[in-house]
Amino acid sequence: MQHYLSLKDIDSLPQWVEEARSLKANPLQYKALGDAKAVCLLFFNNSLRTRLSTQKAALNLGMEVIVMNFGSEGWALEYGDGTIMDQGTSEHIKEAAQVVAQYCDIVAIRAFASLTDKEKDEAELVMNGFKKYAGIPVVNMESSVGHPLQALADAITLAENNIKKRPKVVLSWAPHPKALPHAVANSFVEMMHLQEADFVITHPKGYDLNPEVTKGAKIEYDQDKALEDADFVYVKNWSSYQDYGKVMNQDKKWTMTNKKLGKAKFMHCLPVRRNVVVADEVLDGPNSLVIQQANNRTYSAQIVLKKLLESLKG
Amino acid sequence: MQHYLSLKDIDSLPQWVEEARSLKANPLQYKALGDAKAVCLLFFNNSLRTRLSTQKAALNLGMEVIVMNFGSEGWALEYGDGTIMDQGTSEHIKEAAQVVAQYCDIVAIRAFASLTDKEKDEAELVMNGFKKYAGIPVVNMESSVGHPLQALADAITLAENNIKKRPKVVLSWAPHPKALPHAVANSFVEMMHLQEADFVITHPKGYDLNPEVTKGAKIEYDQDKALEDADFVYVKNWSSYQDYGKVMNQDKKWTMTNKKLGKAKFMHCLPVRRNVVVADEVLDGPNSLVIQQANNRTYSAQIVLKKLLESLKG
Amino acid sequence: MQHYLSLKDIDSLPQWVEEARSLKANPLQYKALGDAKAVCLLFFNNSLRTRLSTQKAALNLGMEVIVMNFGSEGWALEYGDGTIMDQGTSEHIKEAAQVVAQYCDIVAIRAFASLTDKEKDEAELVMNGFKKYAGIPVVNMESSVGHPLQALADAITLAENNIKKRPKVVLSWAPHPKALPHAVANSFVEMMHLQEADFVITHPKGYDLNPEVTKGAKIEYDQDKALEDADFVYVKNWSSYQDYGKVMNQDKKWTMTNKKLGKAKFMHCLPVRRNVVVADEVLDGPNSLVIQQANNRTYSAQIVLKKLLESLKG
Incomplete structure (x- = not known):
């Protein structure tokens, strides 16, 4: 290398x-x-x-x-x-x-x-x-x-917590008041291409990532459907890629909650805006892996x- | 600890x-x-x-x-x-x-x-x-x-220069053009509570520190009286605590001079405004301990x- | 020392x-x-x-x-x-x-x-x-x-590239949009005083360096004449010394080019503005010593x- x-x-x-x-x-x-x-x-x-x-x-x-x-x-x-x-x-x-x-x-x-x-x-x-x-x-x-150092830390964290041969991993967009880059989401998708997993990306329409990056990945616009039986949910905001850098949606329906998460483990690269990207109950609960990700x-x-x-x- | x-x-x-x-x-x-x-x-x-x-x-x-x-x-x-x-x-x-x-x-x-x-x-x-x-x-x-690291350095400096069992130590307020915090003064007072000393705090009326911090300490509003027979004089500005953060007094009568200091050792945490907080003659004279404090x-x-x-x- | x-x-x-x-x-x-x-x-x-x-x-x-x-x-x-x-x-x-x-x-x-x-x-x-x-x-x-650390690095670079007992070294002013200090030029001149060399300084009229620094050095206002048969050309902008800190001339005729440089080695302390101070062809060519200077x-x-x-x- x-x-x-x-x-x-x-x-x-x-x-x-x-x-x-x-x-x-x-x-x-x-x-x-x-x-x-x-x-x-x-x-x-x-x-x-x-x-x-x-x-x-x-x-x-x-x-x-x-x-x-x-x-x-x-x-x-x-x-x-x-x-x-x-x-x-x-x-x-x-x-x-x-x-x-x-x-x-x-x-x-x-x-x-x-x-x-x-x-x-x-x-x-x-x-x-x-x-x-x-x-x-x-x-x-x-x-x-x-952000390939983050994605590699995420891979380590997945490995440490995974008990299945083929876990279901969901990358779920979340609202955010500011326009954020696509770097973390891109690298996470690329990393998932290198893993055995049932991988789904979910986000509102208009928030599709660069199609060259997501090529071959499953995209599901219905968050509830995407999250069904998930083992790991990686939450992240990004701004629009098509209408580059625009914030088109701040819909709190996309905020991650314990109810949506179910038994899945919660992942985020940090820093994270509490009660916008994800509810306190998730970050403060037992299913959050964010500090372990930071450690990795x-x-x-x-x-x-x-x-x-x-x-x-x- | x-x-x-x-x-x-x-x-x-x-x-x-x-x-x-x-x-x-x-x-x-x-x-x-x-x-x-x-x-x-x-x-x-x-x-x-x-x-x-x-x-x-x-x-x-x-x-x-x-x-x-x-x-x-x-x-x-x-x-x-x-x-x-x-x-x-x-x-x-x-x-x-x-x-x-x-x-x-x-x-x-x-x-x-x-x-x-x-x-x-x-x-x-x-x-x-x-x-x-x-x-x-x-x-x-x-x-x-x-600012407990400063107060501990001050305690070391006092010990290095003290020749008495019970020295007289005075904390004397000084004027300053800007509003400064109470942190250094508070920790110095708390540190003096842990020492054998005749400890006096002097400042203009309206500049009383947090009474919970100064509880049990002697407060004397007449600077001349406070400085009588002092062995160590610690000079420091702070803004008002009651009228929180306000600069109510910039009276140069409170500026430390050799005459006021007498034979006492001069202490200050630095940075210090020359000829406002203390006269050049003190800092440049033999009784100043400020560099030794910094070293400690x-x-x-x-x-x-x-x-x-x-x-x-x- | x-x-x-x-x-x-x-x-x-x-x-x-x-x-x-x-x-x-x-x-x-x-x-x-x-x-x-x-x-x-x-x-x-x-x-x-x-x-x-x-x-x-x-x-x-x-x-x-x-x-x-x-x-x-x-x-x-x-x-x-x-x-x-x-x-x-x-x-x-x-x-x-x-x-x-x-x-x-x-x-x-x-x-x-x-x-x-x-x-x-x-x-x-x-x-x-x-x-x-x-x-x-x-x-x-x-x-x-x-800037005596730079001048010392320049002396090392000269020594590493010199094959003559008495090389011709030219310090040539160059245009620049901003007012720059005299420090690098001054120290280079002082360093050249300590070397065996045919040393010439060239710059437009009105850009004379501090005469105390250049005392004894040859100054030639005609850049072409100064550059004749040079072994090393050190290019640097500085603002006026007489009309202190002023930018009086941004004449691109003074920009260093391969034609002007001839067989001489090119030196500059960096950072350098390409195609203002010096043409790309010089920096990207085999006669540039700028990275070696930086290394030294x-x-x-x-x-x-x-x-x-x-x-x-x-």
């Missing part, structure tokens, strides 16, 4: 999940692997879980960690080829990526979707710029179109960093 | 001061204690001394340190029970606290008073939220109502972290 | 360059030197290269690194003697510098020129304040008037920290 940019970089999900669970059982077993290796974590957007869990993962592997809020502490980046840079941007991604690579062995990046320009968001300028120019492994800490973020980051370190050594 | 939230968490102040002085004499003697342990420092407000000294203390103990400016780098937190989170807050303290605890062993938090809502400030929403939900030890790096911040943080680490191991 | 504030602190540039190249060949050879030593990096301005390379250098030496964005995370500093601090500043440099020195062994500082007040910029209030009051070694990570920032910082650590031990 050269990079960890999307679920496509995983060669065998069951194998990775097993290795991650072994890391969780004994987090310091590869402490020597990261000796004299440094990872730069570059944040173009806010972060709590990703910031802390990725640092923790790197420290568990004995790596040095350098954290930078690129947006506020660095220079505004230019991505265009041939641009005459006489406006607001001070540094080109070509230089920025090569330069960062002089000071670390792996670079991890968070750069959210703008939700105003679909084409630009899907071009993944920051992530692909670093991939193209840095010459060192790049880790996606949430880009415009994916450390081990999804750690298995990724471990594999990249091994490929550097190899 | 489960947490270090206020002076009440100290079982024996003389014992702690003695142990802190031993750490100061040999700061790396417990370097192995923090091995494979991480502390998260979460700042909801600015910091210089606390930021640097707490990091230094943790490094002296061999801990990993993860620093986060929660206000600017994380998500706006909700504290209300049952709130329908469709407004400005993105994450509930219930999740945030549990999540942070997944990535570290101890969490230290700075969250200042708003000075606009006394009831809310006194509820200590951030500190108590983490205490209630994090499930790991919480350290107060200055909350709305207390490392050892007050280190003794607290050491005791929490020991309780984790135990 | 007590501090690294300007090129004047280098006793023998050839010797330093040789030692830095040895560090580059084996970066971890002095890993034990920084054991139990901490460096604080204080940023009053944005930074990418300096932030990452100085951290990397310190980690290579086994030091602890504490990074702080002083401007946004700390308190507004006062520099005036005798000021009555009842306005916007909260802490005096006298206290701030002494306090920082309680928590680290070396302090490195970035504080740019304002470009609005020449006298104040040249007084180097931040750097000189820390030098005067901190009592520990101070490293200049770019001040109002100099680690070793210029490392040799400086190493010498300061040795002086502390000595």
